[in-house]
Amino acid sequence: MPDQTLSAAEAAQLLRASFLHKAFGAIRFWRFAVVRPHDQSYVLVSTHADGDRLDLGFVHESGQGLPGIISVWMPAGVTLSQRGLTIRTAARVRMDDNEAWTEDGTKYHVRTPRGEGAFDVGDADALTLEI
């Protein structure tokens, strides 16, 4: 199992090579399911890094609608498996008007159109895109 230390740009490049065009049906910021798991399905169509921020571009698997972006600040611990992509830690993750972040790694905060709250990080990954 390779253990490579990568910059956000290198991670973007690697995900472009190994996860591009993969479909995923669950999107979680730590344990927050941003969309109902496996109700919809999305496909990764681009990866891009801007400084310490990794942008993952996606479209609905049906091909309908516009592209969207999941942004991950300070991603670390990227894992690919047959069940999808996880990023172990991040400072902040955002998709549309949903956002989650951690300041000390023990709690993560969630901000949605319904408000803001905080939960224990525990053993949760900062981002999960589950196939």
Add this chain to the structure above:
Amino acid sequence: MYKSKLFMALGTGLAASVLSAGACADGLALPKKLEGKAVVLTQDDPDYARAKLESAVKPPGMGGVSQALVVRITEDIPVYRMWNGPDKKDARGNTNRLGGWWSYDAPNGPVDKYRSDYEICRAWNDLTWMATCTLKKGAVVAIGPGQSVSPETCGDPTGKEAYAANDKDWQTYVDRPWARPTELVCPPDSQDYAVATNNIAKAAK
């Protein structure tokens, strides 16, 4: 420069953990409502994998179903789905009329009861409109009792929005319905209706 570690894990760790969490349909039997309208498939059936149990079955607190049967529909049946209506689109311009989660029981009662019975977080679906589609003979889907959903999964800032697992009201998982137009057939959305909040079987006045 912040660094990221990449681990390429090509095993089936997550899938294995999900399966061990209850994908095996111990003790499940075809519901009476589907008797004569569906048959249960075994794992050696070539169509079994099409139901995508690994997507439907989830651990406690994470929604989906707690365990599931894979069934092949043998007679057309209506299936129901609540959605946000034609005027509410996501940031990409899509509605949520089509999706993976359906019910084969005709909907009735208040919206809040339906939300609780089918473990649907408020952030996921407004449950304001009803679509009725047809699961066609030959379709292969997963059915099973609803799994619980935690406040964290809902992203509820108050920490109060949670739904208990429900053995009574089973869910129907149709994997990627937009790619299965011969298995799930829907009329134009003009036939859908905005529900009355106190009885979703009826249209709002």
